[in-house]
Amino acid sequence: MEEGEFSNIEDELENVKKGDTILHLNYKGLKSLPPCLLTDICYRNLKIIYAKRNRLMCLPEYLNQLFNLVELYLPSNNIKTIPDGICDLRNLESLNLCDNELNHLPAVIGKLKKLQKLQVSVNKLKCLLSCIGDLCNLKTLELMRNDLSTLPVSLCQCERLETLNLDYNRLTTLPRHFWRLTSLSELSVCGNNLINLPQTFASKGSSSNLRCLFVDKNPALHVLPLSLIHVDIGNFQSCRRNDPLGVLPGAVELVVPYKEILVPIVMPPEVRNITTPWKSVPSLQELGLRATGALRSKFMDFKDFDEMLDSLPCNLKSLLLDPTAFCQSCLQEVYVSALPEVVLDQSIFYLGFCCSVKCAVQISLMYSTNFGINIVYPLCMPVI
Ligand SMILES: [Zn+2]
Incomplete structure (x- = not known):
């Protein structure tokens, strides 16, 4: 040198x-x-x-x-x-x-x-x-x-x-486990290829610190989680450019009418079927998962609960530890079948899940009386 x-x-x-x-x-x-x-x-x-x-x-x-x-x-x-x-x-x-x-x-x-x-x-x-x-x-x-x-x-x-x-990576999704980031106050995911955001994100009061979420320029993002309805979300108008149909093979989709076009809303990949006010019984698998999830509170030590889950396939175990969503009304865990609620607020669609018709009715009432926002029911039911 x-x-x-x-x-x-x-x-x-x-x-x-x-x-x-x-x-x-x-x-x-x-x-x-x-x-x-x-x-x-x-x-x-x-x-x-x-x-x-x-x-x-x-x-x-x-x-x-x-x-x-x-x-x-x-x-x-x-x-x-x-x-x-x-x-x-x-x-x-x-x-x-x-x-x-x-x-x-x-x-x-x-x-x-x-x-x-x-x-x-x-x-x-x-x-x-x-x-x-x-x-x-x-x-x-x-x-x-x-x-x-x-x-x-x-x-x-x-x-x-x-x-x-x-910002500006190649992300198509964020981990469902994000709800554990309880201190997160600012998240920026602009310029990616996000299809949806996890439903657990900012729900169950866990990410109540989240003040800003920037999602600009995610062309396949058509809908935001209902739990983010009061969070500053940046320029959402720059999203919703491409038709996300076919982006996730096998995914369950809803279609909602908006200004004479049909907007496709892609469910989280974990959701295998949906319940509706007119077909309201969740699948047997869903009921089994909810019953197992409810056992958690009976275990003094969460480690014991985790060990009990070791005999399950890893995707089921991870689902039980980090559910797909929490019911918008009663906060109960929701796993593979749920009742979707679509809310339209200032031209932005928000998607939330409820565990039952009873909870869905409560949420619907709350949004229409407190905020003057109506729930939009999907025009077409998905083929399952
Ligand atoms: Zn509920």
């Missing part, structure tokens, strides 16, 4: 030696971080490194020598991989890797237990590893403009997550 490479940052390094805990290296044309950071004990008290818009291609393997680092600010470089040694930066609270060349995050990233802010927008991530769920203090996660088509279920373990940005 040429000595001259770091001649333009001598002043900045000197400041740290004199006791400054912040190293300013933005716009310095660096191809690597100066090796002295790791070899010279003078730098051990460094708390923040700003190194925006350099030409960094990788980070040193032994970055863990700087164990007092709280913030690493590295946007607009050419970083392709992150060394596993980063997991030893146990005090790191903020990591900014936006606008780099990453196609994966290291599996050890879950060890950064103090991390509150992770920004990896404008990279090439194709998937997120499940270890992301180990970031128990994460409050902000930014992943816009990557190549994500799915999200790991474990993301829902980040119970402190407040802001999540997933």
